[in-house]
Structure formats: structure tokens, C-alpha cells
Amino acid sequence: MDQPQTITLKINHPLGLHLRKSRDVVQVANQYQALITIQNLTRSTSPVDAKSIIQLVQLQARQGHELHLQATGPDALEALQALASQFDDLTSAAV
Amino acid sequence: MVNLVIVSHSRRLAEGVKELATQMIFGAPDITTDATDANTDNTVQIVVAAGIPDEECDNATPYRLGSDALYIAQTIEQVWTQDGVLVLVDLGSAVLNTEMALDFLPPEMAGRCQISNAxxxxxxxxxxxEASLGHDLDTVNQAAESAAHIQKVSL
Known part of the structure; x- marks a missing residue:
């Protein structure tokens, strides 16, 4: 059983997790076998599948929200690293 | 790869939907405007079968509001592949005319088309x-239909 990999990050972008970024997250997530979930800690949502655009939209992640990413599977670490870099421009300080 | 046909009463509505959807395609999208230019296998093709073709109508485009089964059938044929075609529709007679369009197509072709309830x-x-990720027709349609249940505004 692989140990789940997790990361928590905070959205600082004024638009939150917007649609185009969600698209990129889904496309990156789909390149990995790992089961990847994202949870909006601020809204206390259930974890949603990072490979589904519709589920990501339902996170309703706005500026200031904290997201918790978890990946389980053989390529979990690589998947989380790739996803974290997708979030880079959303998590840097707000302009 | 599953291709998409957008059916709407309004040409401009469908073009706008296509414009938005094109942004979601994997990789740098360079989607052809006409079905006739569409010949690649590795990118999703999104085409519009919207309005009723009418050269004489007094509109910004040579289409008046409405839907036309034959025109929809011809458009589906242009982007049809073995992977299938998902048809997204707006309302009412657009749905009826799309159903009729599938009746016009050869059964083996119509069998690989789905009208989405999304x-x-x-x-x-x-x-x-979903289509650009290479998913099959059922998967693409299920994902699209699940969009009916999203909550846009948090309670």
C-alpha cells in the first residue's frame, strides 16, 4: 500500500481557481495513474477528483482559500510535484 | 478522438459556446472554423450546426433562428469518426431535429453518435x-451530463 502524498496550498489569485487553471490541473492530473483528490479546507468540502473538471469547479476555490491535495499510487509523488507547479502562479502573493 | 457538434437555435450562441469550449482542449488549440478543414485525428473537432441556413435572411449571418435536421445531419457527417460524435443541444426543437438528423444517418454512423442531456x-x-484527453464517447458524455448537477453559488 502506497503512502498518500499530500500538500496544502493557499490560493492568492484574485480570481481563485479559475476555469483555465482548472483545465490545466485536470490535464496534468490525467497524466498520472495516482488517485488524486483536492479538498477545499476553507469551505470544508469533501475531497474531489482532480481528474474531473466538473468536480474541480465545485470546489469553488476563491482567493484566500486553502486547498489540500492528496495523491495515492505508484506515481503519487511525481503527480503532486507536477500539480504543485501548476498552482505556482495562483499561490504566489496577490498583486 | 470524440468530436463535438453544437446544435442551437442561434448561430451566434453556438459560435460562442464553441469559442469557450475550444479553450478547454488539451494543448494549444487551433480549431478549424469549418468542418471541411477538419481532417486531423489528434485534436478534438468542434463544429456548429446552429440556426437554419438562409441566404436571404436579414441577419448578421446567413442563418435565421431555428434548427434544421438535414443541416444537423450533414454537419455530424463531416466530423464523424469511429470514435463517435457527441451532439450538444440547447432546447426544444433543436433536440427533436437532432433526433431526426440521427434517423437520416446510416445506422452504423448513428450508432456512434449520442445526443447529450448536458x-x-x-x-x-x-x-x-474530456474528449481532448482521449476518453471514449460514453465517458465524455457522462462527464458532460454530470455538469447538470453542479452548484454555481455556494449556499
């Missing part, structure tokens, strides 16, 4: 992304 905007966006 809401047009959310469905098209979702379907474009």
Missing part, C-alpha cells in the same frame, strides 16, 4: 476537455 455551456466545456 446543459449546453457546461456540457460543451466539459466534453471538450
Amino acid at each position: 446543459p449546453l455551456v457546461e456540457g460543451a466545456i466539459t466534453a471538450a476537455l
Whole structure:
């Protein structure tokens, strides 16, 4: 059983997790076998599948929200690293 | 790769839906405007079968409001592949005319087409992304239809 990999990050972008970024997250997530979930800690949502655009939209992640990413599977670490870099421009300080 | 056909009463509505959905396609999208230019196998094709073709109508485009079964059938044929075609529709007679369009097609072709129950905007966006990931017709449609249940505003 692989140990789940997790990361928590905070959205600082004024638009939150917007649609185009969600698209990129889904496309990156789909390149990995790992089961990847994202949870909006601020809204206390259930974890949603990072490979589904519709589920990501339902996170309703706005500026200031904290997201918790978890990946389980053989390529979990690589998947989380790739996803974290997708979030880079959303998590840097707000302009 | 599953291709998409957008059916709407309004030409301009469908073009807008296509414009938005195109943004969701994997990789740098360079989607052809006309079905006739569409010949690649590695990118999702999104085409519009919207309005009723009418050269004489007093409109910005040579289409008046409405839907036309034959025109829809011809458009589906242009982007049809073995992977299938998902047809996204707006309302009412657009649905009826799309059903009739599938009756016009040869059964082996119609058998690889699905009319989606998805809401047009959310469905098209979702379907474009799912199709560009290489998912099959059922998967693409299920994802699009699940868009009917999203909550836009938190309670």
C-alpha cells in the first residue's frame, strides 16, 4: 500500500481557481495513474477528483482559500510535484 | 478522438459556446472554423450546426433562428469518426431535429453518435476537455451530463 502524498496550498489569485487553471490541473492530473483528490479546507468540502473538471469547479476555490491535495499510487509523488507547479502562479502573493 | 457538434437555435450562441469550449482542449488549440478543414485525428473537432441556413435572411449571418435536421445531419457527417460524435443541444426543437438528423444517418454512423442531456455551456466545456484527453464517447458524455448537477453559488 502506497503512502498518500499530500500538500496544502493557499490560493492568492484574485480570481481563485479559475476555469483555465482548472483545465490545466485536470490535464496534468490525467497524466498520472495516482488517485488524486483536492479538498477545499476553507469551505470544508469533501475531497474531489482532480481528474474531473466538473468536480474541480465545485470546489469553488476563491482567493484566500486553502486547498489540500492528496495523491495515492505508484506515481503519487511525481503527480503532486507536477500539480504543485501548476498552482505556482495562483499561490504566489496577490498583486 | 470524440468530436463535438453544437446544435442551437442561434448561430451566434453556438459560435460562442464553441469559442469557450475550444479553450478547454488539451494543448494549444487551433480549431478549424469549418468542418471541411477538419481532417486531423489528434485534436478534438468542434463544429456548429446552429440556426437554419438562409441566404436571404436579414441577419448578421446567413442563418435565421431555428434548427434544421438535414443541416444537423450533414454537419455530424463531416466530423464523424469511429470514435463517435457527441451532439450538444440547447432546447426544444433543436433536440427533436437532432433526433431526426440521427434517423437520416446510416445506422452504423448513428450508432456512434449520442445526443447529450448536458446543459449546453457546461456540457460543451466539459466534453471538450474530456474528449481532448482521449476518453471514449460514453465517458465524455457522462462527464458532460454530470455538469447538470453542479452548484454555481455556494449556499
